[in-house]
Amino acid sequence: MTTWTPDELSRIASADELSIQPRRTDGSLRPPTPIWVVRDGDDLYVRAYRGRSGAWFRTARATHTGHIAAGGVDRDVTFNEVDDPALTERLDDAYRTKYARYSAYVPPMVADTARAATLRLTPA
Helix, strand or coil: CCCCCHHHHHHHHHCCCEEEEEECCCCCECCCEEECEEEECCEEEEECCCHHHCHHHHHHHHHCEEEEEECCEEEEEEEEECCCHHHHHHHHHHHHHHCCCCCCCHHHHCCHHHHCCEEEEEEC
């Protein structure tokens, strides 16, 4: 399994937004979508603001592959769904802390809809 380098983790985690492009079933990439990204240990996570019905999330869930760019890092990635209540709580805290200055947008990112659409990013 490929892992993030310490430099990649730091650069991506410190970026305000991440550009995500899930791969379609025909192999092409969806257009870039800017989203928030948080770090927990040596892993990076994203959530779909609109939940599991969001277009980019549905594509990511169908193929589990794509591409991300943030903080000067461009990588192909795999997407893995998260189903760990303790991790979900830590990620809520990470979103609240990192994005506190966007107080109107944080509540939807820690709501059940977005929590159910959490993906771990793993370098491909």
